[in-house]
Amino acid sequence: MSMMDSAITYFEGLQDRICDALAEVDGESFREDSWKRDGGGGGRSRVLTGGKLFEKAGVNFSDVHGELRPDFSGALPGDGQQFRATGVSLVIHPRNPYIPTVHANFRRVERGSVGWFGGGADLTPYYVDPKDASHFHKTLKGACEKGGGAGVYERYKAWCDRYFFIAHRNEPRGIGGVFFDYLGAGAETTKRETGLEPAAFEANPESTFAFIRQVGDAFLQAYLPIVNEHKDAEFGDRERRWQLHRRGRYVEFNLVYDRGTVFGLRTDGRVESILMSLPPEVTWEYNYAPPVGSPEARSLEQIIARRNWADD
Amino acid sequence: MSMMDSAITYFEGLQDRICDALAEVDGESFREDSWKRDGGGGGRSRVLTGGKLFEKAGVNFSDVHGELRPDFSGALPGDGQQFRATGVSLVIHPRNPYIPTVHANFRRVERGSVGWFGGGADLTPYYVDPKDASHFHKTLKGACEKGGGAGVYERYKAWCDRYFFIAHRNEPRGIGGVFFDYLGAGAETTKRETGLEPAAFEANPESTFAFIRQVGDAFLQAYLPIVNEHKDAEFGDRERRWQLHRRGRYVEFNLVYDRGTVFGLRTDGRVESILMSLPPEVTWEYNYAPPVGSPEARSLEQIIARRNWADD
Numbered sequence: 209m210s211m212m213d214s215a216i217t218y219f220e221g222l223q224d225r226i227c228d229a230l231a232e233v234d235g236e237s238f239r240e241d242s243w244k245r246d247g248g249g250g251g252r253s254r255v256l257t258g259g260k261l262f263e264k265a266g267v268n269f270s271d272v273h274g275e276l277r278p279d280f281s282g283a284l285p286g287d288g289q290q291f292r293a294t295g296v297s298l299v300i301h302p303r304n305p306y307i308p309t310v311h312a313n314f315r316r317v318e319r320g321s322v323g324w325f326g327g328g329a330d331l332t333p334y335y336v337d338p339k340d341a342s343h344f345h346k347t348l349k350g351a352c353e354k355g356g357g358a359g360v361y362e363r364y365k366a367w368c369d370r371y372f373f374i375a376h377r378n379e380p381r382g383i384g385g386v387f388f389d390y391l392g393a394g395a396e397t398t399k400r401e402t403g404l405e406p407a408a409f410e411a412n413p414e415s416t417f418a419f420i421r422q423v424g425d426a427f428l429q430a431y432l433p434i435v436n437e438h439k440d441a442e443f444g445d446r447e448r449r450w451q452l453h454r455r456g457r458y459v460e461f462n463l464v465y466d467r468g469t470v471f472g473l474r475t476d477g478r479v480e481s482i483l484m485s486l487p488p489e490v491t492w493e494y495n496y497a498p499p500v501g502s503p504e505a506r507s508l509e510q511i512i513a514r515r516n517w518a519d520d
Numbered sequence: 521m522s523m524m525d526s527a528i529t530y531f532e533g534l535q536d537r538i539c540d541a542l543a544e545v546d547g548e549s550f551r552e553d554s555w556k557r558d559g560g561g562g563g564r565s566r567v568l569t570g571g572k573l574f575e576k577a578g579v580n581f582s583d584v585h586g587e588l589r590p591d592f593s594g595a596l597p598g599d600g601q602q603f604r605a606t607g608v609s610l611v612i613h614p615r616n617p618y619i620p621t622v623h624a625n626f627r628r629v630e631r632g633s634v635g636w637f638g639g640g641a642d643l644t645p646y647y648v649d650p651k652d653a654s655h656f657h658k659t660l661k662g663a664c665e666k667g668g669g670a671g672v673y674e675r676y677k678a679w680c681d682r683y684f685f686i687a688h689r690n691e692p693r694g695i696g697g698v699f700f701d702y703l704g705a706g707a708e709t710t711k712r713e714t715g716l717e718p719a720a721f722e723a724n725p726e727s728t729f730a731f732i733r734q735v736g737d738a739f740l741q742a743y744l745p746i747v748n749e750h751k752d753a754e755f756g757d758r759e760r761r762w763q764l765h766r767r768g769r770y771v772e773f774n775l776v777y778d779r780g781t782v783f784g785l786r787t788d789g790r791v792e793s794i795l796m797s798l799p800p801e802v803t804w805e806y807n808y809a810p811p812v813g814s815p816e817a818r819s820l821e822q823i824i825a826r827r828n829w830a831d832d
Contacts, residue, residue, distance in 0.1 A: 241807065255806045266806065376785040456798070463775035464785065473688040473776065486768070486804040493800065494567045494578065495553070495792045 211323060211413045212292060215316040216271055218417075219296045220252075222314065222424050223269040226298060227254050229428050230267070233435060234259040238267070243478050247274035249292075253481040257488065261307070261439055266484030267298040276319070277475060285390060285397040286319025293317045295327070296424070297468070299485040300431075305451035306441040308333035308340065308382070309458065310431050311485070313468065314424045323413065324393035325420045329427055330368055331434075332382030332458060334451045335503060336510040338520060340434045341383045345517040347430035348386050348423065355422030356409040361518065363407070364388045369514050374461050380511055381461045385430075386423065392416035450504045453496055455487035462486065523635060523725045524604060527628040528583055530729075531608045532564075534626065534736050535581040538610060539566050541740050542579070545747060546571040550579070555790050559586035561604075565793040569800065573619070573751055578796030579610040588631070589787060597702060597709040598631025605629040607639070608736070609780070611797040612743075617763035618753040620645035620652065620694070621770065622743050623797070625780065626736045635725065636705035637732045640676065641739055642684055643746075644694030644770060646763045647815060648822040650832060652746045653695045657829035659742035660698050660735065667734030668721040673830065675719070676700045681826050686773050692823055693773045697742075698735065704728035762816045765808055767799035774798065 209217075231237045236259035244250040251270030256262050273292035276284065284291065295315025302309065314327035331344045345365070352361035368387035373380050390401050391410050398406040409415045462469050462485055472482040498504030521529075543549045548571035556562040563582030568574050585604035588596065596603065607627025614621065624641035643656045657677070664673035680699035685692050702713050703722050710718040721727045774781050774797055784794035810816030 257806060264804075264806065376791050452801075459771060459802075460775065460795075463772065464782075470776075479688050480807045483772075483804060484806055488803060488805065489764075490771075490802045490804075491800060492576075492795060492798040492802075494569060494576070494796055 211417065212294065212316060212318060214417065215325075215420075216294050218421060218424070219294055219314060219316075220269055222427075223252070223254065223267055223296050226296075226428060227256075227267050229432060230262065230265055230300070231256065233432065233439075234261045234265075236260060236262070238265075241480075243481070245272050245274070245476070245478065247272070247476060249273045251478065251481060253478070253484065255484060259303075261302055261304065261435065263301050263303040264484075264488040265298070265300040266481075267296070268481050268484065269296050270294065270478075270481070272477075280471070280475060283471065284317065284319050285324065285393050285401070286322035288320035291317065291319045297485075301455070301487045302435065304438060304441060305334040305443050305447040306337075306438040307435055309455075309487070312424075312427050314420055316420075322393055322397065324389070324397070325391040325416050326389035327420065327423070328364065328368055328385060328387035329423065329430060330372055330382060330385035330387065331431075332454075333507065333511075334447070334454050336383060336507040337434075337438075338510075338517070340437065341510075341515075341517040342520040343433060344383075344385060344430050347426050349518045351422040351426035352386060352419075355419035356407055360407050360409070360419075361386065363404070365516075365518070367402070372461065374457060374465070376464070377457065377460070379457070379508075380514055381457065383511060383517065384514065391419065449491070450498065452489060452491040453493060455490045456492045459486055459490055523729065524606065524628060524630060526729065527637075527732075528606050530733060530736070531606055531626060531628075532581055534739075535564070535566065535579055535608050538608075538740060539568075539579050541744060542574065542577055542612070543568065545744065545751075546573045546577075548572060548574070550577075553792075555793070557584050557586070557788070557790065559584070559788060561585045563790065563793060565790070565796065567796060571615075573614055573616065573747065575613050575615040576796075576800040577610070577612040578793075579608065580793050580796065581608050582606065582790075582793070584789075592783070592787060595783065596629065596631050597636065597705050597713070598634035600632035603629065603631045609797075613767070613799045614747065616750060616753060617646040617755050617759040618649075618750040619747055621767075621799070624736075624739050626732055628732075634705055634709065636701070636709070637703040637728050638701035639732065639735070640680055640697060640699035641735070641742060642680055642694055642697035642699065643743075644766075645819065645823075646759070646766050648695060648819040649746075649750075650822075650829070652749065653822075653827075653829040654832040655745060656695075656697060656742050659738050661830045663734040663738035664698060664731075667731035668719055672719050672721070672731075673698065675716070677828075677830070679714070684773065686769060686777070688776070689769065689772070691769070691820075692826055693769065695823055695829065696826065703731065761803075762810065764801060764803040765805060767802045768804045771798055771802055 249272035312329035349361040364386035550566040561584035626639035661673040676698035
């Protein structure tokens with residue numbers, strides 16, 4: 209079986225496992241849309257809306273291929289214009305403002321003679337609970353070390369902090385997690401894109417894929433305990449208002465900066481699957497800032513501080 | 521008085537007149553924030569929120585100057601790195617879904633030895649009323665012809681249709697209006713940017729400025745009668761749901777495509793003033809489409825058709 213086929217099998221299975229677990233904790237089930245892409249390939253989008261816990265949860269699997277548009281030629285490593293990309297991508301927007309929004313993505317891309325893995329997982333709390341943040345980061349750190357050895361968590365945590373940053377607000381999107389790309393694409397690409405040597409585990413596709421599976425498999429362990437911890441927390445208009453306001457920042461990041469979103473929209477991706485990441489309900493209040501010393505202001509301070517949560 | 525100073529005086533006065541008229545019809549007043557830009561200049565942002573008619577109305581005046589960032593050097597005509605830009609920019613999001621959202625912008629920019637005017641006005645109805653659309657376009661056409669002669673309305677109507685287009689949805693943002701840029705920047709710039717010869721009125725800065733004033737002065741005549749026509753229309757959850765859904769498209773356009781927004785966010789503009797254009801409340805419902813034959817579906821068809829409303 210080719211590495212692409214192995215990745216597809218794993219990603220399809222991961223989509224199943226994640227959807228099953230989320231549906232079980234929520235009580236509501238996912239509905240599925242299978243779709244084909246005009247240029248080649250297709251996918252299976254699953255969405256749960258109006259759930260008891262999840263206001264909107266989208267978990268997509270896709271396997272697309274075709275020809276790169278000339279203006280995107282420079283955007284990807286590799287050679288030639290033929291590409292193939294497969295992956296799982298999810299964003300979960302809970303109803304309760306005390307449960308954080310979460311995003312994760314795991315993918316394999318091949319272009320010409322070069323193939324690589326990428327992805328990550330990151331948490332966007334409305335109210336920062338240090339116990340959650342620490343649990344989320346420690347779980348990812350454990351998976352990174354198991355799959356990739358010492359030091360790779362720190363490397364991908366820093367990359368995540370750099371990537372999920374809303375430049376015009378001078379503010380991180382959330383409390384981060386891990387982010388990685390071009391894994392296994394070779395020393396030249398890795399150096400060009402990251403300024404660093406590849407990690408040891410990237411020496412061959414098998415060990416790179418093993419790393420991806422470690423992190424992918426850790427997602428539910430990282431997130432579900434946080435859902436369970438806060439699912440019965442009481443909240444009112446004040447918390448909802450803060451949640452809707454912060455969701456505006458999520459939209460700003462995704463539409464202005466997120467490479468996956470922009471790449472998808474400009475390569476004739478399936479729009480409803482790409483924008484499944486957008487929150488179900490959002491507000492933009494002019495010049496809104498929470499009162500100094502309020503739980504909302506303190507949460508924002510903790511987001512801006514970008515702590516090393518795995519050390520706590 | 522320099523052309524820049526004349527433009528500033530006119531734009532400040534236009535902001536006053538528009539705010540006064542909107543506040544009068546609403547009953548609620550605008551609050552004003554004056555701000556300074558680190559790189560040079562500043563502005564006066566006015567916002568009315570939670571009004572009887574207007575859920576959020578932002579009318580900004582700004583007069584900024586400074587040095588262009590090197591990566592934006594190619595984005596503007598002219599020479600050297602020093603620029604100055606002044607203008608009025610407004611977006612009005614009414615509460616009643618039967619009243620359209622409107623956007624207008626009038627500006628003067630100078631870079632080195634080259635100066636030009638730009639701007640326009642366009643309407644984004646939730647429910648397309650052909651009488652409104654026709655009135656809006658006819659009013660703008662009258663102003664364009666008065667200020668610029670025959671043919672310029674058609675030219676700027678077509679430009680507006682091209683510009684306010686949500687490529688990933690393959691859908692116009694609304695029913696358009698007029699859009700123009702680089703007016704008076706010279707034949708070379710106009711040909712490069714538009715593929716056309718300059719219009720006759722662009723022969724000198726005075727007649728170009730006179731054109732801008734005609735269109736600027738026409739804004740209230742174009743929009744206020746539409747507000748008055750629908751302000752007492754009854755609506756319920758169904759209309760509100762459609763409005764919130766369509767507002768999502770507005771956000772998608774502004775954050776993904778709008779040059780003013782992107783330019784502002786990347787040149788350290790005042791974020792709260794730039795993003796004042798975003799609707800106060802928005803939803804993204806996965807894969808939502810109105811039932812075939814419903815008023816919502818028919819409105820969307822009329823938006824997609826991009827008719828020549830001034831001919832009706």
